[in-house]
Amino acid sequence: MEEKGLLSVIVPVYKVEPYLRRCVDSIRNQTYKNLQIILVDDGSPDNCGAICDEYTKIDGRIIAVHQKNEGLSGARNNGLLFAKGEYIAFVDSDDWLHPSMYETLVHLIEAHQLDMARxxxxxxxxxxxxxxxxxxxxxANQLITGAHVFELYFTEFLCKVVWNAVYRRHIVMGIISPERCHSEDNYVSGRYLYRSKRMMITDKCLYYYYKNPTSIVRGGYKRFLDICICTEKLRDDLIREEHMTNMFYVERLNKKLAREFFHFVRVNDDRYRLRSIMRPQKKFIDKYLDFFRRIRFNYLLRKKKIQII
Structure with a gap:
């Protein structure tokens, strides 16, 4: 039987010692065998680094990369430097996979000539x-093509994360995940979707997403301004790097950016106290918020005594 293309799986590892073996074993035990598994130890202070090294000795498909702490994005970006696969996938190290996940998704890509399968x-x-x-x-289970792929960025949770998918290499390479931002998937998933012209989402539940209460992105300390930063960067980079000229999508991203900033202002947490806002920024937000959010936004500015400068 002809061996299918190499799939590089990038796993950022940081302070997940209780879950790491479950994650790595679920990748090793995939029915799709032609894997390169890249474990990126992001300066984890526990025994994760040693566990990564242990796995390299028992499975020749695994390499361990050790680095100073650079955050989830830094680990993914550095992992990509070692990726040799025709296909690319990402796994968060406290999650785990159904044994047939990658076989199912690669089959969809090859059978339908997809850029990504989710x-x-x-x-x-x-x-x-x-x-x-x-x-x-x-x-679900339907071929999605053309502009309809990017449209799902605005409506579909399964398209706003990066870990439930297999991508063709050209979709991923050259896109740098914003480092030290807690909403990096918001940026990267948008870039991948915009590059993709053919995609499918299976209704088979093949990725197990662990709702870890201590995780930064799943209940821990979150920086609510980060999603605004990532949304603005997505809009600007799509215009500059992907040459997006469709003003309909620029306006959609502007509306999303205004909504995210509205949600940031709503947060009642002293860690995120906003003392002032520049007049051009307020004008932008007023322009792109819907009527009721705009009323609420201006009420919050007065209530929280946020100055307009």
Whole structure:
């Protein structure tokens, strides 16, 4: 039987010692065998680095990369430097995979000449589980083409994360995930979707997403301004690097940016106190917020005594 293309799987590793073996074993035990597994130890202070090295001795498909702490994005970016695969995938190191995940997704890519294939997800807190399926049931298991792929950035959770997918190499390479930002998937997933012209989302739940209460992105300390930074960067980089000229999408991204800033202002947390806002920024937000959010936004500026300068 002809061996299918090499799939490089990048796993950032940081302070996940209780979960790391479960994650790595679920990748090693995939029915799709032609894997390169890149474990990026992001300066983890526990025994994760030693566990990564241990796995390199028992499975020749695994390499361990050790680096100073650069955050999730830094680990993914550096992992890509070692990726040799025709296909690329990412896994968060406290999550795990169904044994047939990669075989299913690579088969979809090859059978339908896709740029990426995605699966549905099971969310788990270690006890209860719930399925995360496409919000629009009509797109499940259907070929999505052209501008309809990027359209899902605005509407579909399964398209706003990077770990439930297999990508062709050209979709991923050259895109740098914003480092030290807690909303990096918001940026990277948008870039990948914009580059993709053919995609499918299977309704099979093949990725297990662990709702880790200590994780930065899943209940821990979050910086709510980061999603605004990533949304603005996505808009600007799509215009500059991908030569996006469709003003409809520029306006959609502007509206999203205004909404995210509105949500940032709403946060009642002294760590995120906003003392002032520049007049051009306020004008931008007023322009792109819907009527009711705009009323609420201006009320919050007065209530929180945020100066307009």
């Amino acid at each position: 699966c549905s997800v099971i969310g788990s807190d270690g006890q209860a589980e719930d399925s995360i399926l496409p919000r629009d049931k009509h797109i």
